[in-house]
Amino acid sequence: MIRAVDASLIYRDGTQALKPFNLMVEKGETLYITGPSGSGKTSLLKLLMGIEFASTGTLEVLGQSMTHREEGAIRAMRKRIGPVFQDFRLMEGRSVYENVVLGMRFLDLSAADMKRQAEESILRVGLEHKGRQSVDNLSWGECQRVTIARAVARRPELIIADEPTGNLDQDNALQILRLLTSFGDANTTVVITTHATHLLSMVPAGRHLAMASGHLLQPSKERGGRP
Numbered sequence: 001m002i003r004a005v006d007a008s009l010i011y012r013d014g015t016q017a018l019k020p021f022n023l024m025v026e027k028g029e030t031l032y033i034t035g036p037s038g039s040g041k042t043s044l045l046k047l048l049m050g051i052e053f054a055s056t057g058t059l060e061v062l063g064q065s066m067t068h069r070e071e072g073a074i075r076a077m078r079k080r081i082g083p084v085f086q087d088f089r090l091m092e093g094r095s096v097y098e099n100v101v102l103g104m105r106f107l108d109l110s111a112a113d114m115k116r117q118a119e120e121s122i123l124r125v126g127l128e129h130k131g132r133q134s135v136d137n138l139s140w141g142e143c144q145r146v147t148i149a150r151a152v153a154r155r156p157e158l159i160i161a162d163e164p165t166g167n168l169d170q171d172n173a174l175q176i177l178r179l180l181t182s183f184g185d186a187n188t189t190v191v192i193t194t195h196a197t198h199l200l201s202m203v204p205a206g207r208h209l210a211m212a213s214g215h216l217l218q219p220s221k222e223r224g225g226r227p
């Protein structure tokens, strides 16, 4: 599913955001990545999504080599990922439903399937009563739920969420983490970055990797208290 060998990331300005790291993630795993601001969490996710490319080593995601920019292959691979971005990236002035459907526009789905999958995921995130409302008037937590619905409506093999708990209070942050992990199954891998290390004992079990100053810290240990 994910295989990195001595992968690193140096940005164009010379910032080494990720020191060489190795990482193996199996299909169906849940991975929590924690670390302070600037430690490299978003940079790691950018590598996984083919937004940035490894400066050294090799990286494979969903069987696709991500080491070189092969636009066609990377585009195809991205269709299999459900991204939950830190800044939401919602279309202003559009409804919840329209935003979720927009996330599926490059998939080869019939209009009927798009509608069904959009409605199902809006229901799963608990926003069915807001489906026709504009995203402009939603709370932060509701916008986060729209981005999750948009990601999972694609039926992705890999869900990648960057800091989905943001500035939510503990109860809402927990709800969001539990919601996201509820989409994990034998065929769906979930990777979540979060500052909320203290919540990991209350969420479904998963592998916990910590980051510090661009280092991906091993060992990883199973976290999560809920059976």
Ligand SMILES: Nc1ncnc2c1ncn2[C@@H]1O[C@H](COP(=O)(O)OP(=O)(O)OP(=O)(O)O)[C@@H](O)[C@H]1O
Residues within 6 Å of the ligand: 011, 012, 013, 015, 016, 017, 035, 036, 037, 038, 039, 040, 041, 042, 043, 044, 163
């Ligand atoms: N496009 C870029 N060009 C140059 N440096 C960057 C770029 N993006 C991030 N960085 C730097 O890379 C390092 C890691 O940043 P990154 O955003 O991955 O950290 P993070 O752990 O996700 O932080 P946060 O929790 O605040 O989102 C930081 O020093 C940051 O300033």
